[in-house]
Amino acid sequence: MIENSFFKIPNIKNVVFLGENSILKNLIEITKKNKLNYEVITSPDQSKLIDKEVKFKIFKKLDIGFENYIKKKYKIEETLFISIRSRWIFNKKMIDNFFKNNLINYHPSRLPLDAGAGGFSWQIMRGDRINNQVFHIVDKNIDGGPIIQREQFIFPKTCKLPKDYFEFCFIKFAIFYENFLKKIINNESLKIENQMENLSRYCPRLNTDINGWIDWGMSSLDLYRFINAFDDPYNGVSTMLNNTRVRIKKAHLHGGDSSNHPFMSGIISRHDTKWIVVSTTDKHMLLIEEIIDKKGKNIIKSLKVGDRFFTSFNELDNAKKIRPRVNENGFVKV
Numbered sequence: 046m047i048e049n050s051f052f053k054i055p056n057i058k059n060v061v062f063l064g065e066n067s068i069l070k071n072l073i074e075i076t077k078k079n080k081l082n083y084e085v086i087t088s089p090d091q092s093k094l095i096d097k098e099v100k101f102k103i104f105k106k107l108d109i110g111f112e113n114y115i116k117k118k119y120k121i122e123e124t125l126f127i128s129i130r131s132r133w134i135f136n137k138k139m140i141d142n143f144f145k146n147n148l149i150n151y152h153p154s155r156l157p158l159d160a161g162a163g164g165f166s167w168q169i170m171r172g173d174r175i176n177n178q179v180f181h182i183v184d185k186n187i188d189g190g191p192i193i194q195r196e197q198f199i200f201p202k203t204c205k206l207p208k209d210y211f212e213f214c215f216i217k218f219a220i221f222y223e224n225f226l227k228k229i230i231n232n233e234s235l236k237i238e239n240q241m242e243n244l245s246r247y248c249p250r251l252n253t254d255i256n257g258w259i260d261w262g263m264s265s266l267d268l269y270r271f272i273n274a275f276d277d278p279y280n281g282v283s284t285m286l287n288n289t290r291v292r293i294k295k296a297h298l299h300g301g302d303s304s305n306h307p308f309m310s311g312i313i314s315r316h317d318t319k320w321i322v323v324s325t326t327d328k329h330m331l332l333i334e335e336i337i338d339k340k341g342k343n344i345i346k347s348l349k350v351g352d353r354f355f356t357s358f359n360e361l362d363n364a365k366k367i368r369p370r371v372n373e374n375g376f377v378k379v
Contacts, residue, residue, distance in 0.1 A: 046122070047146045051234035052182065052193045054147060058082060059124040060226070061115070064131030065091035066151075068215045069099050075223045079230060084118070086111075088132040088373035105373050107133050112143055121145050125229060128183060132373045137185045144183075151222075152179040152188055153214050155197075157245035160188035165210040166274040167248045170267075174200045176214055178221040182237070189245075191237040194225050208277040252369035253279040258360045261311040265298060265329035272296040272331075281337055284311075284354045291344070293354075295334035304328045311354040321348055 046054060059082040062069065069085060076083040085101035092103050104111045115121070126148040128135070140148060154164040155177040167173075176198045184190035198217055204210050228235060251257075257275040259268065259282045272293055275282045281292035302314070302322060309324040316322075323331040335343045 047182070047237065048234075050237050052146075052149075052237055053232060053234045054123070054125055054229050055232055056123055057125055057229050059084070059119045061086060061119070061124055061126045062129060063087075063126060063133070063148075064129040065094050066129045066215075066218075067094075067211070068219060069129075070096055071215075071219045072222055073099065075219065075226065079223075079226055081226075081230075082119075090371070090373060090375040091130070091132060107135070107139065121147060125149070127151060127180075132371055134187075135183050135185075140183055140185070146182060148183045149180050149193065150183050150188070150190070151218070152181065153177065153218065155179075156181065156188055156192060156195075157240040157242065159248055160245060161248035161250070163248055163251035165207045165214075166251050166279075168210070169205075169207065169274040170270050172270060174204075176200050176210075176217065178214075178217055180221075180225055181240075187247075189240060191239050193235045193237060194221075194228075195238075196221055206273055206276040207279060211278070250369050250371065253281070254283070255367050255369055256364050257282045258356050258364040259284045259293065259354075260356060260361055261354060262307070262326060265325035265327050265331065268325055268331060269296055269298040281335070283360075284356045285360075286336070286348075286352060286354050290339065291354075292337040293333055293335070294337065297332040297334075299330045299332045300328070302330050305330065313348055313350050313352050313354075316348060316350050319345070321345060323354065 060076045062072065062083070062085045065087050066072070073083055085099060086104055087095060087101050089103055089105055092101060095101055122145065124147060126144055128148065128150040135148065140146065154168065155175065156179050159167070178196045179192055180194040181192045182190040200210060200213055204213055253275045259271060263271065272282050273296065276294050281294040283290055283292055299322065305324045305327060307326040310326045312324045313321050314324050320332050320334045323333055325331060334345065336345050336348060338344050
């Protein structure tokens with residue numbers, strides 16, 4: 046509940062997780078350790094991602110059926126609702142009248158600077174090395190509600206790909222959640238911090254298959270970051286080679302060869318058996334270890350020097366024109 050610019054839940058007894066996260070089991074163990082009841086409620090699409098050992102309830106929509114289910118099991122005033130990557134949009138009426146402002150959202154990057162989705166990929170593209178753990182109150186604006194708890198860290202040097210960012214972030218998230226939960230259990234009043242709208246920036250959701258087409262007109266540094274942004278756990282950036290779509294992974298920025306000309310960008314200039322050297326628009330080059338074909342096979346050994354990677358204007362236009370969105374059933378194209 047919100048009272049005099051502070052957030053607190055007196056006599057908390059329950060935590061209800063709304064959505065999905067790969068460390069749900071850890072969060073549940075922390076909740077149980079602190080002697081609170083818990084429940085996981087998720088969408089049809091996200092239910093496929095949850096560990097089979099975790100019990101959950103599926104709701105396609107948070108409608109009257111959802112409300113009746115919650116009211117039968119829990120007192121709203123004694124329950125903390127945590128949205129984690131949830132597929133549902135919470136309207137103001139539901140936030141105020143049903144959840145009674147006991148609904149918060151977890152966001153793993155800086156707010157209001159990094160509202161939206163696809164956070165780690167956007168961060169890698171920009172070279173942003175700051176990890177931010179945030180709990181904020183849910184309001185009618187996406188990621189726009191007042192912040193009640195935040196903590197910042199620097200990603201270690203070993204973090205390069207989204208997979209690395211996720212692993213580091215989730216370790217910090219578990220600690221962050223437990224510290225926050227203890228404050229709520231101890232009946233602490235947490236000061237509400239309104240977000241500064243004039244500093245806000247919204248980053249739309251990304252889909253590797255749609256948005257991950259590489260523009261060989263980018264600088265070598267931007268190419269390197271773009272490839273990394275769609276690497277593991279994703280499928281890798283797309284481009285064309287000999288009129289066939291391929292994906293690129295495991296790229297390195299390389300400054301040990303001769304300079305280039307913009308027209309050389311995308312040409313395989315040397316083949317060093319286990320990797321290839323690819324020209325870019327500027328003085329650096331790319332070392333690439335994995336070129337994946339449509340069957341998922343690394344075809345790096347079969348590539349020829351002089352071949353060129355390219356991406357058509359049509360694919361690049363679609364990568365920017367088509368905006369992926371998600372609902373309770375998964376991705377939709379807009």
